[in-house]
């Protein structure tokens with residue numbers, strides 16, 4: 472039986488789980504659940520009613536981090552969470568950094584204002600966006616720039632840390648914002664290399680097509 476991911480592809484947390492599975496070469500099923508408009512019975516999968524949730528072998532889980540760590544144990548053939556204790560902890564650190572420090576700005580400000588607000592018929596709050604993009608994000612990007620060695624955040628191979636960070640940066644891009652390549656050359660190169668993988672490129676293209684359809688341009 473294949474893992475089943477509940478959620479909407481434009482959510483960076485859903486993207487993170489899908490990219491995690493795609494990188495592992497694990498086939499999965501998806502069920503569309505629109506955030507903030509979840510069906511009543513969705514609470515059985517996630518009492519917080521957020522996406523993603525997972526169903527696998529009759530078992531269910533919520534939260535992208537919890538789901539990825541579980542899937543790492545279930546599909547250990549391709550290692551995406553290092554075994555070494557320190558590298559493993561560093562991977563968890565970057566995952567948290569993406570999910571809880573980048574996300575409030577990249578996803579819940581830039582993407583939310585430019586996409587979700589428009590979808591609900593409103594106008595994006597550009598002052599709020601500029602504050603996030605020009606003031607709050609630069610120090611977070613500076614830190615990531617310093618921490619990058621090669622194209623990976625942990626060790627010298629692709630890990631969940633890279634996937635979690637890239638997932639947030641993709642939402643940032645979907646909001647119409649760009650990483651400044653002159654100020655953050657290593658981070659920009661990291662993202663270009665990450666997004667250059669065929670399956671990532673295909674996922675982004677299908678997300679862009681969905682966005683175009685939703686926003687009508």
Ligand SMILES: N[C@@H](CCC(=O)N[C@@H](CS)C(=O)NCC(=O)O)C(=O)O
Nearest residue numbers: 482484506507521522523534535536
């Ligand atoms: N920590 C959670 C965050 C999930 C999350 O916030 N998902 C958003 C969509 S991007 C959501 O479902 N929001 C709806 C809500 O908060 O009611 C995870 O990693 O899965």
